[in-house]
Amino acid sequence: MKILTEHIDVPGIETIDVFCKHGGYQAVEKAIKKMTPDEVTEEVKKSGLRGRGGAGFPVGMKWSFLAKPEGVPRYLVCNADESEPGTFKDHYLMWKSPHTLIEGMIVSSFALGANTSYIYVRGELMYVIHILEKAIQEAYDKGYLGKNILGSGYDLDLYIQPGGGAYICGEETALLESLEGKRGNPRIKPPFPAVKGVWQCPTVVNNVESIAATSWIINHGGDSYAAIGVGRSTGTKLISASGHIRKPGVYEIPLGITVEDFIYSDEWCGGIRDGHKLKAVVAGGSSVPILSAEMILNTVDGEKRLMTYESLSDGGFATGTMLGSGGFIVMDETTCIVHNTLTFARFYHHESCGQCSPCREGTGWMDKVIYRIEHGNGRKEDIDLLVDVAKKIEGNTICPLGDAAAWPVAAAIRHFRDEFEWHIEHPELAIQPGAVYMRPGASWA
Amino acid sequence: MKVTIDNITLEVEQGTTIMQAARQIGPEIAPPAMCYYEPLKASGGKCRGCLVKVTAGSEKDPRPMPKLIPACLTQVQDGMIVENTINEEVLETRRGIVEFLLLNHPLDCPVCDQAGECHLQDFSFEHGVSNTRTAEERNTFEPTDLGPNIQLHMNRCILCYRCVYTADQITDGRVHGVMNRGDHAEISTYIGQAIDNDFSGNIIDVCPVGALTDKTYRFKSRVWFSKPVEAHCDCEKCSGQVTLWYKGDEVIRVTGRKNQWGEVKEFICNTCRFDRKKTSEWTIDGPTQISRHSVISANKYGANLIQPAFPISQAARDYKLIDDDRDRSFLTDQIKLEAKK
Numbered sequence: 001m002k003i004l005t006e007h008i009d010v011p012g013i014e015t016i017d018v019f020c021k022h023g024g025y026q027a028v029e030k031a032i033k034k035m036t037p038d039e040v041t042e043e044v045k046k047s048g049l050r051g052r053g054g055a056g057f058p059v060g061m062k063w064s065f066l067a068k069p070e071g072v073p074r075y076l077v078c079n080a081d082e083s084e085p086g087t088f089k090d091h092y093l094m095w096k097s098p099h100t101l102i103e104g105m106i107v108s109s110f111a112l113g114a115n116t117s118y119i120y121v122r123g124e125l126m127y128v129i130h131i132l133e134k135a136i137q138e139a140y141d142k143g144y145l146g147k148n149i150l151g152s153g154y155d156l157d158l159y160i161q162p163g164g165g166a167y168i169c170g171e172e173t174a175l176l177e178s179l180e181g182k183r184g185n186p187r188i189k190p191p192f193p194a195v196k197g198v199w200q201c202p203t204v205v206n207n208v209e210s211i212a213a214t215s216w217i218i219n220h221g222g223d224s225y226a227a228i229g230v231g232r233s234t235g236t237k238l239i240s241a242s243g244h245i246r247k248p249g250v251y252e253i254p255l256g257i258t259v260e261d262f263i264y265s266d267e268w269c270g271g272i273r274d275g276h277k278l279k280a281v282v283a284g285g286s287s288v289p290i291l292s293a294e295m296i297l298n299t300v301d302g303e304k305r306l307m308t309y310e311s312l313s314d315g316g317f318a319t320g321t322m323l324g325s326g327g328f329i330v331m332d333e334t335t336c337i338v339h340n341t342l343t344f345a346r347f348y349h350h351e352s353c354g355q356c357s358p359c360r361e362g363t364g365w366m367d368k369v370i371y372r373i374e375h376g377n378g379r380k381e382d383i384d385l386l387v388d389v390a391k392k393i394e395g396n397t398i399c400p401l402g403d404a405a406a407w408p409v410a411a412a413i414r415h416f417r418d419e420f421e422w423h424i425e426h427p428e429l430a431i432q433p434g435a436v437y438m439r440p441g442a443s444w445a
Numbered sequence: 446m447k448v449t450i451d452n453i454t455l456e457v458e459q460g461t462t463i464m465q466a467a468r469q470i471g472p473e474i475a476p477p478a479m480c481y482y483e484p485l486k487a488s489g490g491k492c493r494g495c496l497v498k499v500t501a502g503s504e505k506d507p508r509p510m511p512k513l514i515p516a517c518l519t520q521v522q523d524g525m526i527v528e529n530t531i532n533e534e535v536l537e538t539r540r541g542i543v544e545f546l547l548l549n550h551p552l553d554c555p556v557c558d559q560a561g562e563c564h565l566q567d568f569s570f571e572h573g574v575s576n577t578r579t580a581e582e583r584n585t586f587e588p589t590d591l592g593p594n595i596q597l598h599m600n601r602c603i604l605c606y607r608c609v610y611t612a613d614q615i616t617d618g619r620v621h622g623v624m625n626r627g628d629h630a631e632i633s634t635y636i637g638q639a640i641d642n643d644f645s646g647n648i649i650d651v652c653p654v655g656a657l658t659d660k661t662y663r664f665k666s667r668v669w670f671s672k673p674v675e676a677h678c679d680c681e682k683c684s685g686q687v688t689l690w691y692k693g694d695e696v697i698r699v700t701g702r703k704n705q706w707g708e709v710k711e712f713i714c715n716t717c718r719f720d721r722k723k724t725s726e727w728t729i730d731g732p733t734q735i736s737r738h739s740v741i742s743a744n745k746y747g748a749n750l751i752q753p754a755f756p757i758s759q760a761a762r763d764y765k766l767i768d769d770d771r772d773r774s775f776l777t778d779q780i781k782l783e784a785k786k
Contacts, residue, residue: 166626183623188490188518354604354623354630356491361545364628368581385578392541395512396493 001228003216003236004209005252008096014131016138019099027215028144031107032152035218040111044214046222048234053079053170053207054285054325055400056309059214065194066112067202075203076109076117077179078211081163081170083122084285085347086327089238090208092250094121095128098135102158104211106144107218109156112204116157120175123165132160167351171399172205174353185355186399207325209238230256233308237323239268243330246270258304259283259312260297263330276332277443280416283312284324286344287404289411290337291321293443317411336436337419341412342370348405359402362393366409373420376427383420387413446523447504450474451531463516463527464495468706475706476529477539477568479546479653480605481517483708488610489517492603494542494568498535501526513538536572543573549584549628550654551600559655561668561740564707565603584628591621592639594660594719595649599631602656608632608648615712616642632656643682646718650701650709661719662690662698669740671697673733678726682714688733689724696722705736 012018019025031040045060066074078101082090094101101119109117121129136158139145147155161179163169169178173187176198197203213235217225226234233255242248245263247270253262263278264271272278281296282288298305300319305311313320331340349367354360366389369382390406397403413420422437423430430437446457450467451474457466465483468475476497481489489495496513504524513535516527529535547569554560586599604623609632612619620641621634634640640648649657671690678685690698699718701709721727735742 168626188515349627352627354625354627355606356493357542357545357603358493360604360628360630361548364584365545365548365579365581372580379580381578389541392538392545396496396538396541398490 001236001254002252003225004093004100004212004238005097005250008093013097014099014135016099016135016142019097023219024099025103025142025144027103027218028106028110029150031110031218032150032154037111037113040107040214040218043222044111044217047213047217047225048222048229048232049210049213049217049225050233050309051207052209052213052237052325054084054287054322056323059206059210062194062206063108063112063204065192066204067195068113069202073116073201074112074114075198075201076105076112076114076211077172077175077198077203077205078105078117078119078208079170079172079175079205080119080121080125080208081175082208082325083165083167083170084287084325084327085344086240086242086282086329087285087325088240088242089250089326091122091125091128092240093208093212093238094125095131098128098132099139100212100215101132101208102135102139102145103215104213105158106139106149106156107214108204108206108211109158110154111214114204115155116159118159118161118179118198120161120163120169120179123162126162129160129162136160166353167347168353168399168401171401174399175205176203185353186401188398228254228256230306230308231310233310233323237307237326239307239326239328241269241328241330243328244273244276244332244335245330246273253307255306255308257307259307260304262307262328269328269330272330272332276334278330279333279335279442280331280337282327282329282331282408283321285327286329286347287400287407288322288324289317289320289407290340290415291319291411292415295319295415296321317407318414321411333438333442334434334436336434337412337416338370338374338423338430341409342367342374344408345370345405348401352401352405356398356402358393359397359405362389362402363405365389366405370409373423374430376423376431378420378424378427380424382424383413383417386410446521448521448523448525448527450527451529457521461521463497463514463519463521463525464489466521467516467527467529472705474529476516477564477572478517478706479564479568479603480607482607482610482651483706484712485607485610485614485651488605488607490515491606492542492546494539494546494572496535496538496542498528498532499525500528539572540574543569544578546603547573547577548579548581549600550603551583551585553601556664557601557655558658558663558668559601559652562707563655564653586631589633589637590639590660591634591657592641592645594646594715595640596658596660596663597632598656598658599633600656601654602632603654604630604632605653607651607653608657611648611651611712612640612645615647616644618642643714643716644712646715647701647709647712649718650703650712653707659698659718661722665697666690666692673735673741675702675730675733676727677730678717678721678728680714680717683717684711684713685717686711687713687717687727689727689729694724696724696727702733 007022041063049059050056168174169184171186174184178184193203236252239251262268278293282290299314309323312323345367349363352359352363390410393402394406419437476495479492479494495516497516499510501507503522589597591597620638624633649659671692674689676689688700688702689696701713
């Protein structure tokens with residue numbers, strides 16, 4: 001079942017003519033001509049669509065929280081600052097099929113009553129910005145954007161704002177600060193963006209994939225979207241699969257297939273690269289807890305784990321993880337978990353905005369301690385120190401970056417403590433290039 | 446509105462924050478504030494030193510809040526129950542915050558002008574632990590001049606943003622700000638510009654640590670050797686309400702008058718602060734009220750009768766027992782390793 005990527009390989013789909021031939025902009029016609037904004041919101045609510053950026057908050061509910069005071073403009077901001085390591089789905093979608101996003105933007109803006117909307121694109125993706133700019137111009141020429149769209153009296157202007165490439169600007173309030181031209185520091189909440197967002201006006205910030213999905217929902221109805229998937233995880237999800245698999249890439253999966261199926265079936269990842277075995281998986285981008293092979297394939301109750309929000313987080317952080325943004329990083333037995341954790345810790349150290357002290361100092365501290373362990377200078381108490389530092393960062397920061405920095409370190413130690421101990425006890429072995437600890441009797445050994 | 450903080454209930458007005466309510470009770474209950482500064486709008490929420498536990502959100506919705514929340518920004522709800530000094534989770538988190546703040550902060554208090562009136566000193570004394578767990582090198586920066594009167598020691602900065610808000614809110618234009626990200630973020634001007642306006646000196650007063658220092662006062666004295674005196678003058682730029690700091694008969698420093706929480710009551714101009722250093726230019730109002738627990742009040746005015754709690758001989762004996770017991774065994778391991786290579 002494909003929704004977003006159905007026509008993505010059609011040649012010329014980035015042009016509006018080809019896009020319209022394949023059913024493009026029908027949702028705009030339907031929504032603006034035949035529906036009221038509340039009906040569109042109701043349809044999205046019915047679909048059960050959940051935010052695809054990482055937190056998984058229901059999109060329809062987010063829209064209904066938007067404050068609607070008289071005489072104050074409202075804004076829709078599309079978060080295309082995708083910078084989570086391991087995630088590259090929005091990039092792929094915008095590059096291949098820019099009109100899918102623009103159509104979704106028009107429908108969503110109409111539902112929210114926004115007359116100005118922004119797409120905040122990561123600065124590194126300059127060529128994607130050019131593609132989007134061209135697509136927006138085409139939409140203006142066809143009358144899908146601008147004044148009096150399709151003779152309905154509804155106006156919409158769509159702007160693209162390139163970011164500077166900071167990870168923190170993917171956090172919604174930091175994104176709004178950056179959009180306003182300020183330093184991208186997260187704001188202190190409350191007030192939430194739904195009340196005071198960009199230019200102090202009510203704002204909804206949604207991920208590219210969430211917005212793109214709304215046009216299909218309008219075309220086919222919320223109920224048919226909700227029919228796909230399992231339980232509260234409805235619809236399809238773009239998964240960016242990377243790492244030691246045969247076929248890395250972006251896959252659109254119906255939520256609810258098993259993790260085992262996703263990794264090993266030829267339709268998706270095609271299994272682990274030749275002659276190797278699955279060791280660990282980071283299921284939703286670098287921020288979510290890493291899980292070992294047996295934990296990612298089966299829940300603690302022995303059931304097969306599914307690719308859904310609920311199933312992946314089954315068991316809490318003790319044995320579970322999160323679907324997150326869908327950055328599915330697969331590691332085989334040649335991966336050193338300590339080295340991998342160092343890479344993640346280094347990233348968060350580099351990307352912490354420095355506004356609040358636990359994250360500013362804690363991320364740097366964790367990075368330095370793991371660096372020492374990785375380079376053979378670890379101390380016995382370092383492991384407990386890392387756990388304690390992670391615990392003191394988690395939940396005590398302004399924005400979720402602190403949590404995102406603490407979780408991967410805490411989870412790596414929770415599930416691969418023996419590997420850290422081996423580094424500390426046998427530094428002379430651990431500093432050899434490519435040295436990896438092999439757990440006795442491990443399924444990947 | 447009724448709020449209970451550490452089992453003490455009081456009535457406050459709507460819109461009061463937990464911090465303000467706790468300050469009404471007294472300094473024993475008030476959470477520490479490293480970045481929050483009441484006279485500056487939008488300050489606070491950054492140091493996380495004032496995190497408190499809310500065990501009941503309000504009368505209507507008595508559920509506890511899942512996370513610790515910053516007392517300086519959260520408004521009181523009717524019937525809210527807050528735990529500050531009686532909650533172990535809060536105290537443990539605060540120990541962590543002290544540790545984080547000291548991670549890259551040099552322990553150069555013996556040569557720092559702020560020592561004795563430093564909020565970080567108080568914070569770590571009250572909430573920190575005595576040992577250190579870090580073996581990492583601190584991030585360092587070169588001291589820089591911000592104009593003729595102010596020197597910046599970025600090493601000591603805890604990025605509270607108070608000086609940024611001060612420049613935004615009480616001067617005509619801000620020329621300094623925070624550059625870079627994370628623990629390599631620094632206060633700086635663009636590019637090497639001087640901070641030059643009539644009220645720039647106030648960023649020294651608001652700085653909770655010794656990062657911004659008064660060049661006319663640097664290394665002249667220790668705070669506890671000088672006597673603070675309230676004085677005023679007719680100044681056309683500011684209120685002229687200041688504190689003069691005397692060493693003998695000489696005015697060695699002029700600052701704004703500060704309240705119990707170390708917050709400036711009225712911001713003063715640079716002429717008063719840097720140029721009026723003669724007693725004849727001021728009308729003296731009387732000695733400044735200093736808390737008897739403050740180091741500034743020690744050995745002054747003959748009125749302080751605090752005696753050391755233990756005899757000097759015992760102190761001398763204990764001094765020998767205090768030893769640096771940090772585990773440095775890993776350092777020898779490293780040497781061994783390098784020798785092997």
